[in-house]
Amino acid sequence: MSYATQVIAASLRAARTAKGLSQRDLSALAGIPQAQISRIEAGTVDPRVTSLIAMANALDLELTLVPRKAVPAVKSIVRQSGGQADPTRGPSQKEITRIAETLSRLQVAMPNLDGVMRLQKTFADLQRFQLPTIEPETLRALRKALERIEVPSFQIEALTRSQDAMQKLRNQLAHQPFVPPEDASPRPAYSLDEDDA
Missing domain, CATH: 1.10.8 (Helicase, Ruva Protein; domain 3)
Structure with a gap:
């Protein structure tokens, strides 16, 4: 399983538990078998896009394709809004x-x-x-x-x-003084360079 799939699985599991839902509850809301949700959260299968969309909708999340250059800005906005179901919290x-x-x-x-x-x-x-x-x-x-x-x-x-x-x-x-998270290094929200490194 790839790192990206692990992150998605952990985020879905954290969002479900933050809402106080069991896998069975999510199954009823998303219309996906509970066993499939279990496999997705365990990372034993690569989730289909349709399953991700159904689970995201049931968990009040949104799947969006973001240009790679904009990812740091989007992550910063999500972190500041408190809207991320962060499994590390x-x-x-x-x-x-x-x-x-x-x-x-x-x-x-x-x-x-x-x-x-x-x-x-x-x-x-x-x-x-x-x-x-x-x-x-x-x-x-x-x-x-x-x-x-x-x-x-x-x-x-x-x-x-x-x-x-x-x-x-x-x-x-x-x-208390503001202490930025350890992984928060100053980065511009966007770059004027056209080079994609």
Whole structure:
């Protein structure tokens, strides 16, 4: 299996797990047998274009052919938008996804609870920062505090603790210096040269 195929397989698997879907769920959404999805994610088969398109659509992704010269610019834009299902983000990214799911669940279950809307807004602000650099334990503690809001006897206390924890995290991120990723070397978004090296 080629490196490109491995990257595609890892990206599809990461996008599926980030959405909280099982292979069976994705199979139902994409109309592809679960066994085929398993083989694609394991990298034991080269996926057909039709399978990739169906899986991408089901995962809210888009397949696009990009001129080779534009790839660094496109990767930079995707990285900045947070839209890439990056398999290297690991436990912190999983906790971020679980926090977002918990907040969505709270918003549906308690639409009139004023503090939930403030938490949702603060979390949206947080997502502009480099959340995956935060320790998973910190994010896990925040998620557990949010989950306690669902328990009626702990609701007010948990809401206050969650707001304090989220505000503290926001302040911490706002005041930390920006550290570019290790692989981020300065590159122009485009080149005026016509040579394709």
